[in-house]
Amino acid sequence: MTYRAPVSDIVFTLRHAAGFDRALADGLYGDLTEADVAAVLEEAGRVANDVIAPLNRAGDTNGTPIKDGAVTTAPGWKEAYATWIAGGWNGLAGPADWGGQDLPQAVNAACIEMWNAASMAFGIGPVLTMAAVDALADFGSDDLKQRYLEKLVSGTWTGTMELTEPQAGSDVGALRTKAERAGDGTYRITGQKIFITYGEHDLTENIIHFVLARLPDAPAGTKGISLFLVPKFLLTADGKPGERNDLRAHSVEHKMGIHGSPTCTMVYGDHGGAIGYLIGREHEGMQAMFTMMNRARLAVGLQGVAIADRATQQALAYAHDRKQGPQTIISYPDVKRMLLTMQALTAAARTICYATGVAIDGAHRASDAAARQTAQARASLLTPLAKAFSTDIGIEVASLGVQVHGGMGFIEETGAAQHYRDARIAAIYEGTNGIQALDLVTRKLPLDGGKVASALIAELRQTVAELAAVNDPALGASAARLGEALDCTERAAHWLLAQGKSDAALAGATPFLRLFASATGGCLLARNALAAIRGADGGEPARWIGLTRFFAENVAVQAPSLERIVTESADSLSAAPALLN
Numbered sequence: 001m002t003y004r005a006p007v008s009d010i011v012f013t014l015r016h017a018a019g020f021d022r023a024l025a026d027g028l029y030g031d032l033t034e035a036d037v038a039a040v041l042e043e044a045g046r047v048a049n050d051v052i053a054p055l056n057r058a059g060d061t062n063g064t065p066i067k068d069g070a071v072t073t074a075p076g077w078k079e080a081y082a083t084w085i086a087g088g089w090n091g092l093a094g095p096a097d098w099g100g101q102d103l104p105q106a107v108n109a110a111c112i113e114m115w116n117a118a119s120m121a122f123g124i125g126p127v128l129t130m131a132a133v134d135a136l137a138d139f140g141s142d143d144l145k146q147r148y149l150e151k152l153v154s155g156t157w158t159g160t161m162e163l164t165e166p167q168a169g170s171d172v173g174a175l176r177t178k179a180e181r182a183g184d185g186t187y188r189i190t191g192q193k194i195f196i197t198y199g200e201h202d203l204t205e206n207i208i209h210f211v212l213a214r215l216p217d218a219p220a221g222t223k224g225i226s227l228f229l230v231p232k233f234l235l236t237a238d239g240k241p242g243e244r245n246d247l248r249a250h251s252v253e254h255k256m257g258i259h260g261s262p263t264c265t266m267v268y269g270d271h272g273g274a275i276g277y278l279i280g281r282e283h284e285g286m287q288a289m290f291t292m293m294n295r296a297r298l299a300v301g302l303q304g305v306a307i308a309d310r311a312t313q314q315a316l317a318y319a320h321d322r323k324q325g326p327q328t329i330i331s332y333p334d335v336k337r338m339l340l341t342m343q344a345l346t347a348a349a350r351t352i353c354y355a356t357g358v359a360i361d362g363a364h365r366a367s368d369a370a371a372r373q374t375a376q377a378r379a380s381l382l383t384p385l386a387k388a389f390s391t392d393i394g395i396e397v398a399s400l401g402v403q404v405h406g407g408m409g410f411i412e413e414t415g416a417a418q419h420y421r422d423a424r425i426a427a428i429y430e431g432t433n434g435i436q437a438l439d440l441v442t443r444k445l446p447l448d449g450g451k452v453a454s455a456l457i458a459e460l461r462q463t464v465a466e467l468a469a470v471n472d473p474a475l476g477a478s479a480a481r482l483g484e485a486l487d488c489t490e491r492a493a494h495w496l497l498a499q500g501k502s503d504a505a506l507a508g509a510t511p512f513l514r515l516f517a518s519a520t521g522g523c524l525l526a527r528n529a530l531a532a533i534r535g536a537d538g539g540e541p542a543r544w545i546g547l548t549r550f551f552a553e554n555v556a557v558q559a560p561s562l563e564r565i566v567t568e569s570a571d572s573l574s575a576a577p578a579l580l581n
Contacts, residue, residue, distance in 0.1 A: 003053040004309050005045030005114045010537045013347070014110055017524040018354035028365050029104055035042075037107055040092075041548030044111040047087060048316060051080050059121045059260020064201070066252045071200040071262045071371040080122065081155075081203045089115075090126055090155030095137055098149045105364075106357030112299050117306035119367035120422045121260030123159060125198040127299040131292035132159025134212050136229070139280040144196065147235055148208055157206040161292050162193040162266065171437060172286070179213035180273060183380050188273025189213050189230055192250075192265065193396055195429070199233075199264030200249035206241045207232040210292065211268070211276065218283050228276035229354030230268070246274040257421030269497035293430060294383055298360070300399050300430045301353050301386035304423065311401035311419040315339060318405055318414075338404055338555075340516040342397045344551040347528075348521030349390040353372070355524060356382040377452045381444045382520075388436035389517035391426035393413040398423040437509035440516070442501050450497050453516075457490055462524035467526045467548075470533060481552040482526060485519035485559035492516075492566045507573050508566035515562035522548070522556040 015021045015034070023029065055076050062074040092526030093108035094100020100235035105216070108130075116123030133152050136145060151157040168174040177191025189211060193199075200207065209230040218224030233241035249264040268274045280288045316339055317329035329335045359382055362375025398420040402409035409416040427433045445453055464486065468479035492512055529548040 003056075003118050003313065005048045005050060006309065006313075007041050007045040007116070007253070008538055009347070010045075010110050010113070010350070011041055012531070012536070012544075013528060014041075014106060014354050016536060016539075017351040017527045018106060018358045019393075020104075020106055020354070020358055023358055023362065027367070028361060030296050032104070040103065040107060040116075041110055043087075044089070044114050047089070048085065048118040050113035050419050051083050052122050054578060055122055055260070056081055056119040056418075056459045058414065059119055060257075060352060060422075061259070064252055064261040064262035066200070066249060066262075066264075066277050069200070069248045069416075071202060071252060071264070073201055073203060073262070075262050075290055077122070077260065078203055085155035086125075088154075089155040090129060093130070094133055094325075095149075096151035096270075098137070098145070098153045098288045098500055099274045100133075100153045101271060104357070105360045106354055109298065109302055109354055109357035113306045113309070113353070114204075115302045115306075117310045120307055122259040123306070124258065124261050124299075125156060125201075125203070125550075127296055128197055129155060129157075129159040130299075131161060131295045132208065134295050135210060135227070135279060135288045135292045138291055139227075140229070140279075144229060144279070146275055148229065149207070149232075152208060154302045156204060157208050158198055158204050159298065159446065160196055160199055160207065160209045160290070162196050162209055162211045163200075163289065164193060164195045166192065166194055170432060172225065175212060175214065175225065175269065177211065177213040179226060179276065181214050181215070181274075187215075187228055187276045188269065189228055189247075189271050190269030190277040192267050194265050196254065196264045197261055197429075198267050199296060201262050205233075209247070209266070210279070210289075212285055212289060213276070215282060222286050224287075225285045226282050227279045227288045229274040229279055230274050234275060256424055257418065259427060261381060268559060276429045296430045297383055297387040297436075298353060298356050301349070301356075301388075301390035302427050303426045304390035304392070305346060305350045305353055306420055307394045307423040307426070308342065308390075308397035310341040311416065311423075312346055314341070314414075314416060314419070315342060315401040315404040317414075317483075318408075322408075336403060338400045338548045340508065340546075341554065342400050344525075344547050345397055347387075347547050348518075348551055348555070349393050351380060351524035351528070352521050353386045353390055356386040368502040369377060375569040376517065378456065381452050381456065382446065383438075384436040384440040384444060384519060385513065385517040387430065388427070388440075388513050389432035389521070390434060391423075392514070393421070394423040394426055433513075434510060437513040440513050441496055441505055441509040445493060445496060450493065451533070453493055456520070457486055457493075458537055460486055460507050460520065463523045463526050463530070470530070472545070474549070475529070475544075476553060478526065478529075478549045478552040481557050482519070482522050483523060485515070485552075485556040488559035488563035489516050489519045495567045503573075504570040507570040511562045511565040511569075515559055516568065518556050518562070519559060522551045526552055 059074045093101035096102040179187045211230050234243045236242040247268045250267045253263040324331045361377035366372040376417045402416045405416045464483045525548045529544040532541040532544040
């Protein structure tokens with residue numbers, strides 16, 4: 001089965017659960033209209049369905065072979081990419097001064113979901129280019145912007161993000177790639193990077209690498225890292241690709257999934273050093289890199305939503321078709337449970353990701369500094385939830401999709417196994433989900449003494465109160481269960497804040513992220529239900545009530561157990577040290 005973008009669900013969730021309509025009414029998006037957004041997303045869905053989705057199987061089976069340092073993408077990849085950039089999709093949220101359309105990041109987030117659901121291996125490439133645009137626009141010199149930014153915004157050239165090295169892993173401060181001052185304002189880069197997405201390919205005439213490296217006089221750790229723009233081909237005086245720079249793709253990784261995405265080992269400086277250009281200031285590269293990473297983290301969260309949605313579509317279609325005994329398997333309670341779990345988790349994760357996009361827009365577009373600061377704090381709080389929860393559920397939902405297919409799910413030809421294989425990386429790259437949980441507990445939860453998290457919980461409590469006031473029997477115990485989940489989240493948050501950065505707090509980080517995200521996603525789903533009940537255009541009350549109730553009574557109901565794990569289980573990690581010997 002191929003993919004069909006759920007545009008109506010996407011639009012409704014963006015408008016109501018994520019708060020886009022409210023932001024639109026407040027003037028955050030200027031003269032943009034609901035009709036404009038709907039038209040963009042309808043067309044994005046068409047491109048995802050008709051242009052990108054047919055590539056998914058070919059990308060998986062063909063992979064990205066490398067020969068003499070040149071990588072060949074799967075059949076149809078180049079043509080699809082050309083169609084995609086011709087439509088202006090790469091620059092959808094890009095700066096208008098450099099050829100972009102300057103549309104909201106929240107709208108772009110919805111499109112990113114569709115690109116990645118159609119083909120995760122295709123959709124991940126542009127994500128890195130978009131992140132490169134952000135870093136260059138915010139931190140690059142005027143000269144670098146003039147030479148590179150327009151091509152990156154359009155997607156005519158692609159960008160990479162290069163942190164990881166064999167010995168460093170997630171410890172970026174341990175990187176060994178070197179940068180030497182050349183005396184003419186440029187630098188010479190030598191070293192090796194691994195796991196570089198689209199580090200080499202045949203889609204564009206140039207690839208612009210954003211590389212972290214260390215100068216000879218740099219202090220130790222992350223405070224001594226600088227960021228450099230290193231083009232595959234150096235530019236001529238008229239701005240066209242000319243001489244090949246001193247860099248190459250050494251190999252393409254043999255991966256569990258996303259085979260259509262070339263993941264490269266990159267080598268710099270075989271012949272004295274690749275020419276690089278400083279972005280920002282020396283020794284301050286992590287600031288610019290975090291701009292890229294945070295944008296990429298939301299995009300990876302959207303990959304989790306995307307693969308979950310595609311796996312759900314396929315499993316639902318199969319369950320309607322597959323007979324077991326006298327009836328199709330969708331008639332059986334356990335299959336219904338699996339399919340509803342898949343739908344509810346996917347829908348909840350989507351709400352969190354889109355709400356993060358709206359918060360990012362507020363941080364950049366709000367009319368006054370205080371509003372921008374408040375929105376930035378909300379985006380900071382939500383980003384680890386969006387990345388980690390969504391990618392966790394991407395794996396869980398894809399696994400359930402295999403289970404719904406039974407033995408046929410274990411057979412590659414059905415496609416269910418590919419979704420599972422593709423989904424698995426998203427919980428690892430752009431900061432493992434364990435790191436996201438630590439970031440949430442040690443950095444984001446303590447923002448403004450915990451007031452940022454408290455403000456979000458207070459808003460969600462208002463949603464629960466509105467849900468309770470509806471008093472519709474179809475909602476079951478939704479309000480009560482969501483209210484309990486918020487109570488558990490708030491108590492666990494206070495407990496963690498009191499623990500500081502102790503081992504006990506670190507031990508509880510991952511279950512707390514799940515607890516916080518479950519409570520948040522359930523309440524945001526309830527906003528969709530409330531909007532549908534009140535007659536909002538495009539809403540199906542029975543659908544959104546059903547999803548909200550199922551999530552509240554089957555997922556959010558787990559909150560008390562998660563709270564106890566957060567607050568009571570730390571000692572069990574050290575109670576039996578022999579188990580880890």
